[in-house]
Amino acid sequence: MSERIREVPITRRTTTTYVAGRATIRVRVPKGWARGLVAGVEAAFAGWAITTVTTMIVYLSLRSNTWMSDTLPRDALALGGDLWVATLGGTSVAGGVSYRVIPTLFGALLILLVRLLLRTTTGFPRSSALFAVPGFLLTAWFLAGTSGVHSQWWTGTVGAVLIPLIGSGWFVVSSYSRDSEAPSMQHWISGGFKMGGLVSLVTVVAAAAAAVVALVAGWGRASGIQELLGASSLVDTMFIVGAQALFAPTAMAWAAAWWSGAGFMTATDSLHSPTVVDAGPIPPIPLLGTVPETAPGSWVVLVPVALGIACGVASARVYRRSHLLHQSAQGVLASVVFVSIVALWMWSATMSMGSVRLAFMGPLVGRSTLYLFVEIALPAMLVPLVTHPTTLALVGQSAGRVRSEGEALRRRHAERLSREAATASLIEGDEAWAERGDDAGSADATEVGEPWAESAEAVQPDKPRAAWRNRAAWAESVKAAKRRVRRQKRVAWAEPADKDDEGDTDDPEAKGTKGEGLN
Template identity: 25%
Template sequence: MPRTATRRVLSDERRPAFFDSAVDGAPRWATGALTALQAVTLSLAALALPAVAAFVATSADPSNADVGWTRAVVVAAGLWLLGHGVPLDVGGATVTVVPLGVTALALWTAWSSSRRSGVPSRSGTAGAVGTYALLTVLVGLVAGAGGAQLLRALAGGLVVGAVGLGAGLLRRPGAPTPDALLAPVRARVGPDVLAGARAGALAAAALVAAGAVLTTVWVVAGRATVGDVVDGLGLDAVGGAVLAVAELAVLPNLVLWCVAWLAGPGFAVGAGTVFSPAEVVAGPLPAIPLLGALPSPHVAGGLLLVAPALLPAVGALAGLALRRVPAPGRARGVWLRLMALGATSGLLVGALVGAASGSAGPGRMAEVGATAWLVGLLAGAGCTLGALVVAVPTDPFVRAAVRARLRPGAAGPGAAPTGPAAAGPAPVSPAGPTAAGSV
């Protein structure tokens, strides 16, 4: 083999996978666009198939004689857009509650598509995220959205596409590590703020996990009521499957409502209703089996009033995780970490609860969910308190700073000596002791 050919083969073998395209000969941005198209198609199909199946099952009803199958696809598209934060108009009422199960489906399809065939480069990422956002706007046009709804579709597509596709691209061979991506952020905000933000994200995830456990307890405890609602609906196999998909779409919302319950303020399912550890004021509810798991009026007060104590407990766990990160070397770094922990956990919990709340229909159902800012504020404050109890007493630099405040003459780790010791040894005359004595 000629020497030039040998060099060419070796250079191709050494070229990292970062520069390889999933589609031979295609530009990286085009490969990213195809990845986004695949993700949108999969998530839309997962919603359109049950809708079309429901249409076929009810097509023999004379009242549906003038309804075409495309109407089922438009309904599925509207639900898909609602999962991206685009309000849905239903019978003159505006639905703003985001079915987070649909959002999770879109994130998963985006993640799996980019992990399988994405290109972890700037052009590939831009092509994927940009195409996902444009396809979201296109779906909005098909569904009859306009004006502000299209802007919401663009923003929702950018957020969901960036999170889902970006997370999948980080799993591709040759992709940069998370530490390399966060290096510019660390350089700007400092390692202490970044460490606190990571601990705050861990605390928010722990609170969501606690909400999932509480949701499971409620569903198991209220399984008899849930069964009665299912029997009262009299659904066939297709109707049951469609109802199951619809309940999976709103199940994460119930989990976040449970987080609001654990925080103390609770949530509402209809105007005038309250579900909190202190009181339960129930009212007429839609015939949705999942709502049969909500606590009854007698499940309030007593030991349940200590439920908000879970927030400092979660914060303490986050504080322990924060202690595993190398010490900042100064008391100010500890306070920066704690503030970043509280702000991150509060913002994440508040944003999730806000997405899970809003209007779910006309009349009383215009008020569903919890007050996002209040739940986020309590979550951030509780987590900060728990981390404060764990991190501050065990940090030597904080103890030294507090000791210095209480006793100005006390020295601690890293503190400069004070008093005569700080001045050092007394100077010696060049003439020595003999000269001094002769004087």
């Protein structure tokens, strides 16, 4: 017997285990980051080169003067490094005294230079432009530490960050606003930056006009200080004027702080504002000869207020948003941009040119920023909101509701007056009727006197009319009293006839007459 062996296939059972993927965060450097980094490095080298070359040119032009006989080219090169640190907002120490003077015009030119150099990053992600900040910062540190003598290179860190940051931020915002297919939220964001920039630009232009007016008014004093400096040649004069031209934004900031009402300090004990003038000596700088010597009054602050209203009217036409919420958010963002620019502007206009009295000069940063915000930015934000179609519609609905409620109140008041007039006429008619009844029944006045007196007492309540809170209840009580009087009078007129009938029963003649009649 043969046995058959059956082959059974063996299958392998496989199981698949699904493992949940872990969330990973990948940090990637955006494309074009090297272009942004190089733009920052180029801007820093260009700024340092401009200050150094300018210093060397001035040195070569003035080295023939006797007071520069001990100055060497190496000293001029070191002065260029110190000026580079001063441009970044750093301090220099000489003779144990700290000096901090920022040539704000050169700093503004550096911001513009960063903005122009970042055009090489066009077509790459916007974040690549931000790499200009570390490139500029590291290069500025290196140049300040290797070329400056009296400067403290680390004190220029704030400016070395702000200059490329503002330039790159300007570039990012400008490219951000060119996106035509952006959602509505992006439109109010770009509109907020544009509106804030517009209001800031108008403020700067108005401050420049005010500074020019002050320069024209104080030209005589500025020329006198210029002569005291002893400029012996045209080159000396050009050097003095050019050095002061680098502080043009500083003079404009001082003018803006003055007409805002906050004022500025020419020394720690000398405040100048529209309402205060503290007389005191000023440093031998011709530009300070334009400082106002009189206080015209607080009416000067009406100028920035009018400027803010004008900016609001222009913004309401140019940067109008269909949604009221977007309009409000755009105004808030514009105010933030304005405050940031003005605060940085006012800070850059402060300086320290020595010790004691000259330890602080310039505008009061916090107060000036607050005053300019209230006088210019706030009206510029509120006018578009007040004139918005949605706001006008809501105001119209509220006005219609108030008008309807007022008409309802007037109608109820007229109805109350008419009820009171009707009540008064009814009372007068009852009194006239009572007087006619008294004339008709004058023969029976003696018999009716007592009831009428009682009714008269009933008509007059114990309390005066003024004590009645409800005039309607008082009128009803008067009507009820009058009705009682009429009933009592009718009863009084009917009583004599009844008494005559009763008297006939006691008269003998009457009895006889009645008896005859009966017979």
